[in-house]
Amino acid sequence: xxxxxxxRDADFNERFRAFLGAKREASADVETAVRGIIADVQxxxxxxxxxxxxxxxxxxxSTFGLRVGDAEIDAAMALCDPEALAALxxxxxxxxxxxxxxxPKDDCFTDALGVELGTRWTAIxxxxxxxxxxxxxxPSSVLMNxxxxxxxxxERLVMVVPTPDGKLSPLVLAAAKIAxxxxxxxxxxxxxxxxxxxxxxxxxxxxxxxxxxxxxxxxAKRVVFGQVGIDMIAGPSEVLIIADxxxxxDWIAADLLAQAEHDVSAQSILITDDAALAASxxxxxxxQLKTLPRASTASxxxxxxxxxxxxxxxxDAIPLVDRLAPEHLExxxxxxxxFVSAIRNAGAIFIGAHTPEAIGDYVAGSNHxxxxxxxxxxxxxxxxxxxxxxxxxxKCGPDQLRALGPAAIALGKAEGLDAHARSVAIRLNLPGx
Amino acid sequence: xxxxxxxRDADFNERFRAFLGAKREASADVETAVRGIIADVQxxxxxxxxxxxxxxxxxxxSTFGLRVGDAEIDAAMALCDPEALAALxxxxxxxxxxxxxxxPKDDCFTDALGVELGTRWTAIxxxxxxxxxxxxxxPSSVLMNxxxxxxxxxERLVMVVPTPDGKLSPLVLAAAKIAxxxxxxxxxxxxxxxxxxxxxxxxxxxxxxxxxxxxxxxxAKRVVFGQVGIDMIAGPSEVLIIADxxxxxDWIAADLLAQAEHDVSAQSILITDDAALAASxxxxxxxQLKTLPRASTASxxxxxxxxxxxxxxxxDAIPLVDRLAPEHLExxxxxxxxFVSAIRNAGAIFIGAHTPEAIGDYVAGSNHxxxxxxxxxxxxxxxxxxxxxxxxxxKCGPDQLRALGPAAIALGKAEGLDAHARSVAIRLNLPGx
Numbered sequence: 001x002x003x004x005x006x007x008r009d010a011d012f013n014e015r016f017r018a019f020l021g022a023k024r025e026a027s028a029d030v031e032t033a034v035r036g037i038i039a040d041v042q043x044x045x046x047x048x049x050x051x052x053x054x055x056x057x058x059x060x061x062s063t064f065g066l067r068v069g070d071a072e073i074d075a076a077m078a079l080c081d082p083e084a085l086a087a088l089x090x091x092x093x094x095x096x097x098x099x100x101x102x103x104p105k106d107d108c109f110t111d112a113l114g115v116e117l118g119t120r121w122t123a124i125x126x127x128x129x130x131x132x133x134x135x136x137x138x139p140s141s142v143l144m145n146x147x148x149x150x151x152x153x154x155e156r157l158v159m160v161v162p163t164p165d166g167k168l169s170p171l172v173l174a175a176a177k178i179a180x181x182x183x184x185x186x187x188x189x190x191x192x193x194x195x196x197x198x199x200x201x202x203x204x205x206x207x208x209x210x211x212x213x214x215x216x217x218x219x220a221k222r223v224v225f226g227q228v229g230i231d232m233i234a235g236p237s238e239v240l241i242i243a244d245x246x247x248x249x250d251w252i253a254a255d256l257l258a259q260a261e262h263d264v265s266a267q268s269i270l271i272t273d274d275a276a277l278a279a280s281x282x283x284x285x286x287x288q289l290k291t292l293p294r295a296s297t298a299s300x301x302x303x304x305x306x307x308x309x310x311x312x313x314x315x316d317a318i319p320l321v322d323r324l325a326p327e328h329l330e331x332x333x334x335x336x337x338x339f340v341s342a343i344r345n346a347g348a349i350f351i352g353a354h355t356p357e358a359i360g361d362y363v364a365g366s367n368h369x370x371x372x373x374x375x376x377x378x379x380x381x382x383x384x385x386x387x388x389x390x391x392x393x394x395k396c397g398p399d400q401l402r403a404l405g406p407a408a409i410a411l412g413k414a415e416g417l418d419a420h421a422r423s424v425a426i427r428l429n430l431p432g433x
Numbered sequence: 434x435x436x437x438x439x440x441r442d443a444d445f446n447e448r449f450r451a452f453l454g455a456k457r458e459a460s461a462d463v464e465t466a467v468r469g470i471i472a473d474v475q476x477x478x479x480x481x482x483x484x485x486x487x488x489x490x491x492x493x494x495s496t497f498g499l500r501v502g503d504a505e506i507d508a509a510m511a512l513c514d515p516e517a518l519a520a521l522x523x524x525x526x527x528x529x530x531x532x533x534x535x536x537p538k539d540d541c542f543t544d545a546l547g548v549e550l551g552t553r554w555t556a557i558x559x560x561x562x563x564x565x566x567x568x569x570x571x572p573s574s575v576l577m578n579x580x581x582x583x584x585x586x587x588e589r590l591v592m593v594v595p596t597p598d599g600k601l602s603p604l605v606l607a608a609a610k611i612a613x614x615x616x617x618x619x620x621x622x623x624x625x626x627x628x629x630x631x632x633x634x635x636x637x638x639x640x641x642x643x644x645x646x647x648x649x650x651x652x653a654k655r656v657v658f659g660q661v662g663i664d665m666i667a668g669p670s671e672v673l674i675i676a677d678x679x680x681x682x683d684w685i686a687a688d689l690l691a692q693a694e695h696d697v698s699a700q701s702i703l704i705t706d707d708a709a710l711a712a713s714x715x716x717x718x719x720x721q722l723k724t725l726p727r728a729s730t731a732s733x734x735x736x737x738x739x740x741x742x743x744x745x746x747x748x749d750a751i752p753l754v755d756r757l758a759p760e761h762l763e764x765x766x767x768x769x770x771x772f773v774s775a776i777r778n779a780g781a782i783f784i785g786a787h788t789p790e791a792i793g794d795y796v797a798g799s800n801h802x803x804x805x806x807x808x809x810x811x812x813x814x815x816x817x818x819x820x821x822x823x824x825x826x827x828k829c830g831p832d833q834l835r836a837l838g839p840a841a842i843a844l845g846k847a848e849g850l851d852a853h854a855r856s857v858a859i860r861l862n863l864p865g866x
Contacts, residue, residue, distance in 0.1 A: 084846075250859060261850060418726045
């Protein structure tokens with residue numbers, strides 16, 4: 001049974017705060033182990049990768065080779081269901097079209113003093129993409145990470161994916177090929193993160209690492225952060241649905257379960273002003289669970305982390321949504337745009353009854369890598385800017401330096417940085433130089 | 434004596450690689466202490482802040498109050514040198530004008546299928562700004578962090594600044610006022626980071642923390658990352674100057690020293706194709722050190738981390754610069770624009786002999802918070818986007834869902850996520866719903 005809250009109850013604020021603060025993931029203390037693995041890869045390179053992969057994935061890379069070859073990728077593609085391949089290609093094209101609009105423009109201008117100022121964007125040269133193995137290997141996630149990197153102009157996109165017991169999803173390889181990944185290595189865990197960050201004889205280092213992973217991967221990304229860039233540390237996924245009496249209980253139940261089936265730590269929340277709808281949705285969830293292959297995961301997630309929150313009027317949902325800052329927000333209510341403009345914190349908003357989140361997961365074109373665990377308060381989904389960086393440009397001539405120099409000298413002296421002041425004064429033949 | 438390298442030497446590659454990998458900061462292992470401090474602030478709130486500030490800063494906040502009041506700020510402003518205040522205001526206006534150009538535009542469009550897609554930018558509601566105390570309290574840095582936050586539209590900008598032995602720079606308070614900071618608290622260290630991240634009775638929590646600090650502050654930011662957003666972890670500052678025979682040795686020496694005076698861990702590097710210039714610059718550095726108030730810091734930085742790198746022709750500098758990815762790059766050579774377009778990795782580029790880096794530090798308008806320690810390979814200087822986040826918007830009607838649905842269903846099934854497939858199929862009355 002999911003948590004039931006009612007905003008009209010006297011103890012609501014307290015219970016809502018507890019709900020906000022509840023942890024959905026045990027944060028395993030894996031940092032010591034991870035630091036050991038990283039040090040091993042730094043010291044022994046490929047040799048460490050081979051040993052650690054034999055240990056954790058039960059695969060002998062000295063036989064298979066670290067790198068997945070072109071022939072193997074082509075063979076995998078031939079194994080894929082043509083319908084799934086066509087869907088991946090449609091998804092790739094739409095993701096590409098959407099992300100092309102995110103490409104930033106350089107901005108160079110001359111101000112009133114004649115100072116030339118500029119902002120220039122360039123792609124990160126080499127990027128690593130972590131792809132989990134086993135059941136969490138999602139070809140759609142390969143596209144969502146790889147396509148924006150290629151749109152940004154990254155020249156070397158390196159994928160790592162563990163192959164536990166030698167297993168590697170053909171559709172994951174197909175997605176990598178379709179997305180334009182340049183190199184693929186069959187390694188995972190902290191050792192793969194270390195190889196990407198520090199390089200080995202076989203694997204040249206990259207400058208940034210993106211992609212989801214388990215607790216070891218997340219801890220390793222935290223450790224190598226600084227040496228390379230990393231994306232956000234993804235937590236378990238969540239959906240929040242705002243619905244009024246016009247909502248279809250079966251559709252809403254299906255969407256809550258689509259979230260819940262991801263992971264026992266996933267979270268599905270319904271906020272409504274209609275008690276009858278809430279009851280119908282809960283009933284529909286139970287009914288749909290009966291025929292769901294991943295019912296065990298979904299029912300555990302719904303029971304442990306699901307929530308149904310009643311509000312007196314639907315507008316009362318708005319501040320609650322902003323505090324929850326959901327990764328995914330669906331609005332199944334009349335005049336949904338009203339809520340879109342009123343709500344500030346959400347990774348992605350799915351507007352109206354005919355926009356199930358799964359469309360955004362796969363084929364809408366927008367990115368499905370979105371901020372989890374309330375981080376939509378301060379961060380954004382993955383996009384082209386995550387694969388680029390800005391350089392600022394500045395050019396003064398003698399006149400501009402004369403105009404701005406005295407203020408720079410005053411501030412340098414005020415901060416006790418006389419060499420700063422001097423570097424300006426010396427060019428202007430001013431005292432203090 | 435700085436390191437001297439010559440790209441024409443047989444062992445250059447090896448020595449350059451060692452130079453790249455050399456650490457300039459002892460990374461003190463302060464994490465255990467920091468975790469204890471954070472837990473204390475989470476448990477005891479204001480009481481912990483008062484106790485820790487008494488211990489570390491020797492200030493009794495139960496007398497002074499945590500918050501710096503308006504009267505205190507006004508009194509501080511009255512103490513400031515009018516010339517420095519005017520320079521701060523000029524800097525603020527120019528920083529504001531520059532950063533206004535960075536404000537992103539929302540992008541909403543309808544694609545060929547009729548799918549409505551959008552990207553919406555909103556400001557982060559509440560941001561914390563860490564300002565170091567003592568000698569590292571730079572009013573210019575207050576402006577560089579605070580102005581972009583205000584340009585972004587952040588409603589609550591909270592500054593924390595330690596006041597060791599009760600000392601607080603009047604010009605830092607003036608900069609905060611000029612920049613529009615909303616609240617100021619006299620706390621520092623890991624305890625201030627914890628208070629910003631988790632809140633106390635007096636200090637409401639923020640969603641993101643920016644600003645430089647010592648090893649404790651950096652470690653605390655790493656620990657609270659996820660709970661709140663953080664900016665980059667800043668390392669010691671660096672400048673790289675590319676110069677040919679047209680370079681003015683005195684000016685170049687002044688710029689190398691302006692970097693070196695920051696910190697004994699700062700780094701100043703000259704790359705030139707002219708041996709005579711290199712010798713003149715080294716001589717000018719020694720001469721200018723004699724009259725520099727911070728000569729002790731600057732000479733230690735220059736001796737320990739400074740470098741003069743000779744190249745056969747100046748174009749050979751380009752790949753070296755990209756590997757060093759300097760925070761600041763000055764080009765004092767003929768046709769400097771040629772290097773600007775060829776170089777990929779640099780935080781900021783200062784073009785031509787009349788653009789000393791100090792102009793960018795203070796009054797150019799561009800941001801002086803820039804990626805250090807080679808992180809310009811993958812990250813950017815501080816800007817307006819750091820104080821905003823993107824929400825993606827998606828709206829399908831029945832026709833669009835019919836067009837895109839089958840591909841989403843195919844991918845959901847291929848990934849073993851049947852509830853995903855069902856959430857689409859159920860709206861289309863398709864099998865599997």
